Amino acid sequence: MTFDLTILAPHIPFLVKGAVLTAEACVLALAGSLCIGTIVAALVTSASPVLSRIAYIYVDLFRNIPFIVQLFFFFYGLPEIGIYVNAFATGVIALSIAGGAFTSDVIRSGILSIDPGILEAAEVSGLSKPTIFRKIVMPIALRTSVRPLGSVFINLILTSSILSTITLNELTGSAKIVASDTFRPFEIYAVLLVAYASLTYLVSLAIGALHRYLNRDQTEAA
Template identity: 50%
Template sequence: MFDISIMYRYLDSFIEGFAITASISVASIIGSFCIGLLVMFACISQSKVLSKTGYTYINIFRNIPFIVQVFFIFYGLPELRIFIDPYTTGVLALSVAVGAYCADVLRAAVQQVDQDVIEAAQSFGLKRLTIYRKIILPIALRNSIKPLGSIFVNLILTTSILSTVTLNELTGTAKIIAAETFRPFEVYFFLLLFYCVLTYILSILITLAHKRLNRFSEAGA
């Protein structure tokens, strides 16, 4: 029989795990976007060194399993006397790994900006930095918000891997409760619901952001 009382008995633990997962997700989304923005600028830079460095970063972190990156930071770095707590490990690993995907999406979005728009801005005597800040980046962000949203939803789901480094986020908490109650079906059913809530909230926010960024183009359509 399905025992919903487990939810009531361990609600505080579930909420605590939910809060940790949400906190890590928000911090990692901000971190990965900032890293992605910096790497994107490196990729499109006129400097060959910066450009190659940016593309190398993307290729490396897109081709290493995330769990390997987490284990390297949490279990490998202590051999070099570098000790990082589980929470910081999660934020750092997610930011660095997902930053590579963000950089690739942003780079593609910037390169898709109509060249005529850029040339028109240059004809008005606008400086390169101003063109990027006022014209190119807003257009690129508008075009990339949905792909970035998909990346960030996947980021939330990937936080479950952090339970392997003793972090009691949602999945780590669920493992403990399942071991204590011997009711894995109910425990993991509620775990599914919590992840659905998190990703659904983010999906709504991404949709609202997309509508806001595209409000003028939609109005003129």
């Protein structure tokens, strides 16, 4: 069998559309997981044992259930009780909730790594706890957590390929359709491998650049 990429030519617009759908889902899921993760991390590190316990249960629950099971529950299970959501929205919600569990752990580690002396100084200066959390704790925690948060984002990109199982024609779903139409799965999936590898590599480079930019003052001091 010869390796022939010319068979892809008629299907490029369809594959590009799938890639755009993947990008949209991942960007929205990243924003959702950041919001959820920040809230959960705040609850986990709060002084309230009840809120902290609820947050821990959420993290343990969604970190220990396969993503495909969560996805099927949202897409196939919820309609049984009258909750209907389209495939794209379901995918974004499922990725956000699952990603939020991992994001919260990263942000929580960033919060716990903050020098207690900084917080004590902020309290002595008369700042309220919400202000301290918003203007001091979160900026420092997010700055120190850029790299691990980047790993979570990359994992979201890779996990998004599972959305094809709920009839969403994102990049992987589009590739499956083209492979079945052309009967040339080798070429199609070879291109898919390169596409995902390239995408995650570019994201990794961007995260590295962002980390260096946010921590440039420490680098210059060193």
